[in-house]
Each structure stands twice: as structure tokens, then as C-alpha cells.
Amino acid sequence: MIYERRYSEMEAGSPVNHSLLNRNFSDLSINDDSAFSDCNSDRSGEFPTAASERRRLLIACASENSDELIRQLVADLQSCSIDEQRHAAMELRLLAKNKQENRIRIARAGAIKPLIALISSTDSQLQECGVTAILNLSLCDENKEIIAVSGAIRPLVGALRTGTSTAKENAACALLRLSQMEENKAAIGRSGAIPLLVNLLETGGSRGKKDASTALFSLCSVKDNKIRAVQAGIMKPLVELMADFGSNMVDKGAFVMNELVMLPEARASVVEEGGIPVLVEIVEVGSQRQKEIATAILLQICEESEVFRTMVAREGAIPPLVALSQSGTKRAKQKAEELIELLRQPRSARTAPA
Structure with a gap:
């Protein structure tokens, strides 16, 4: 199955967050757009052309009988057929893409646990579908706690390690969303996410670098995560990004670095790199x-x-x-x-x- 990569800084129903992930930068007099925009929904593109008719039907009927449709899709997530699981996850992903009320309905229909189970699939497309659906559901604040307590953190970290490039980017975004609950930051750090995010920051594409820097910025408000990031070698990619004025990553790299240099080992690493x-x-x-x-x-x-x-x-x-x-x-x-x-x-x- 071929996915068409389509990125935008703002999806309908998912406004860009200009408050630097709800953190106050009163120490810096920054009055223009923030260095970071929050991760938005669905970075996996649309369905392949062969399924476009089904997609239009899904969208058309969603507002009229969405509860019944969602219950059927949740049941299909647990099918013995990988194809049925994949289609169900993709359709739930689409339903959750822009509509907040659908995110709530899908979660209440019991979709979160079976979607999390898909994230550990050895089928890369199924894993990507599961990651992306969870990302879209996490855009609803009401769902964040449910996703976290249902055991999503470790599978998302696994996708960050072994997934496709899109799965890695969407996993980084989903972890960012979960990290906006303060109690999740330490758990995400302990799960091994920090070195993987540093690796994505260094080796990912443009979108991956942006997603990784935003997630790291959020997670590194916790001291232990700061230490993990420095130990993982974060200063090298940060310096490289800040040296490249054409990367549009100077601000992001600088904000992450500023979050870390309160540590003596971080200051030494900046100089060394x-x-x-x-x-x-x-x-x-x-x-x-x-x-x-x-x-x-x-x-x-x-x-x-x-x-x-x-x-x-x-x-x-x-x-x-x-x-x-x-x-x-x-x-x-x-x-x-x-x-x-x-x-x-x-x-x-x-x-x-x-």
C-alpha cells in the first residue's frame, strides 16, 4: 500500500498552539510566533486512490450513524484478518482526524486498547495505522489519560525504534501529546524514548526533526530527561541544526538547548561540540x-x-x-x-x- 506524504502546519479542527506547549517563557521577550507549533493530526496522507470511494462514503455517513459505524470498526480491529484490521484502523484514523466529537466517540467505544495492540504489530502498515489513529485520538485532552493508562507509552516507543519514517514521526507526536500531562513525562523518559528522539532529531527528515525537537522540548522540563538527552548526545544535532540557517530549525534547536544548559554536563557538551x-x-x-x-x-x-x-x-x-x-x-x-x-x-x- 502506497502512502502519499502530505504535511501542513495546521489541520482543520487542530489549531496551532502558540503558547510553547503551555509553558511560559517570561524570561524571554518573544512576541512573534512561537518557536514550536504543536503536533497536528494525521501525518500519513490519505487513503490510496483505490479506496477513495469508500472514504467518501465513510465521511458522508459518519455524521448520521457514526456510533454504529464506530462500534463495527472497533470490532474489526480485533479481526483475525490483517486487512480488516488495517482498514478499520485507517477508517478510525480518518474519523478522528479533524472532528473532536469523533475522537471522544471512538475512545468511548473502546477503540484505544485494540489500537494500542496494533502498534506492536510486525506488519509495518498495520503498526503505522495504529500509531496514527492513537495520535489523532490523543488530540482530545479527554483521551490523553486513557491512552496513557491503557499502556500506550511503551508500544509508541517501540514504533519510534522500529517503525516506518511516518510511524516514527507520528509516534513522536503522540508521545508529545501524552507528555503534556506532567505525570507522563518521567514515564516516557524511563521507557527509552529520549535516545530515540535524539536519533530522530539527527537522522530524520525535515518533519521528523521538527517533531523530535518539539517532543524533546516538552519532555526535557524534567531533570532526569535533561540528563538522558545530554547522555544520548543531543548537543551534536542541536549545534548542527542551529548552524544551518536554511533548516528553519535554528529557533527550535536554540530553545531545546536553552532548556538543557542549566546542567554543567550540558554546558560542557555544547562547548565540546x-x-x-x-x-x-x-x-x-x-x-x-x-x-x-x-x-x-x-x-x-x-x-x-x-x-x-x-x-x-x-x-x-x-x-x-x-x-x-x-x-x-x-x-x-x-x-x-x-x-x-x-x-x-x-x-x-x-x-x-x-
Whole structure:
């Protein structure tokens, strides 16, 4: 079965979340669109052409007898026929794609557990269908807890490890949705998701990198997950993404890095992976938002290390920081002034009279 890849930043009924996943960035004066948009429904494309007539019939009848239809589809999920299971999962996926009321009806009809079971299927298409249907159902806040307590986390992590590229991306999105419940973040981290998301961040396509960075940003509000991410080598792909201004990932990479550099081992890893020249370049030529967050990261790197301060100063950071202190946002000016003062301390100490 051939899937047609179709991505969009916003699906009908799934508005883009501009609140940075419900986390407050009062420490940064960011007034334009957020660095992250929430994962939306259904990144698997539509049904193949041969099934288009069935799809139109499904959509047409859904509003009139959807409860009866959903009950039949849920029963088909547990069929002995893989084809029937696949078709049922695909149709439930479509019903849940844009309609919130259908997401609730499908969950109440008992679809979640059999869909989770499909995620562990050795049939890659069946696994992808199960992952995508669960993603669509997770867009309803009422369903998140049910999905988590029904045991979805480990199968989703398994799909992140062994699934098709689409299954991996949709699994990352589904894990992100579950991570928006604070109590799930630690469980997702313990399940082995973090190294797999780091791998997707490094090796995935454009969509995969975006999904992985968004999921990591959410999960790394938990300290243990921060440690796991650093140990998994996250700084290398973050630095690479931030160095590539054409990737449209500079902001995302910087926000994830900013979430991590409070850890001493994270700061050391940024330096080891060549992050200082990249951050200084962003302060010099990036957008206002990029300059501000790069400065905030450099400030954290430099606060407790004279060695790192010297490295940053030698990289030529002071002139662009001076410019930022004069023309940046209020918060950027403050951060730039603090960092300039830090960078000048080692020089002042070395030139002070004995």
C-alpha cells in the first residue's frame, strides 16, 4: 500500500498552539510566533486512490450513524484478518482526524486498547495505522489519560525504534501529546524514548526533526530527561541544526538547548561540540529572537566558567553583544549587558596591578 506524504502546519479542527506547549517563557521577550507549533493530526496522507470511494462514503455517513459505524470498526480491529484490521484502523484514523466529537466517540467505544495492540504489530502498515489513529485520538485532552493508562507509552516507543519514517514521526507526536500531562513525562523518559528522539532529531527528515525537537522540548522540563538527552548526545544535532540557517530549525534547536544548559554536563557538551562559534554567529546575524536566546545560552555557559568566558570572548562575541545591548529588545539588552560584563572580567583580572 502506497502512502502519499502530505504535511501542513495546521489541520482543520487542530489549531496551532502558540503558547510553547503551555509553558511560559517570561524570561524571554518573544512576541512573534512561537518557536514550536504543536503536533497536528494525521501525518500519513490519505487513503490510496483505490479506496477513495469508500472514504467518501465513510465521511458522508459518519455524521448520521457514526456510533454504529464506530462500534463495527472497533470490532474489526480485533479481526483475525490483517486487512480488516488495517482498514478499520485507517477508517478510525480518518474519523478522528479533524472532528473532536469523533475522537471522544471512538475512545468511548473502546477503540484505544485494540489500537494500542496494533502498534506492536510486525506488519509495518498495520503498526503505522495504529500509531496514527492513537495520535489523532490523543488530540482530545479527554483521551490523553486513557491512552496513557491503557499502556500506550511503551508500544509508541517501540514504533519510534522500529517503525516506518511516518510511524516514527507520528509516534513522536503522540508521545508529545501524552507528555503534556506532567505525570507522563518521567514515564516516557524511563521507557527509552529520549535516545530515540535524539536519533530522530539527527537522522530524520525535515518533519521528523521538527517533531523530535518539539517532543524533546516538552519532555526535557524534567531533570532526569535533561540528563538522558545530554547522555544520548543531543548537543551534536542541536549545534548542527542551529548552524544551518536554511533548516528553519535554528529557533527550535536554540530553545531545546536553552532548556538543557542549566546542567554543567550540558554546558560542557555544547562547548565540546563546537557550539560557541555557532552561538556567537547567531548573536551577530540571527533574527532578534535568535539573538536573544543565543545570548541567554551563552550567559548560562559563561556564568560559572572563566575558561568558557575566555573562549567566547576570543570568538569575537563582544562587538555583536555591544550592538545587541544598544538595539535589541529590552530583555536582550539586559542579557547582553550581563554577558559583556562577565566576558570582560577575566581580562580585567589579568591586567589589574599586583
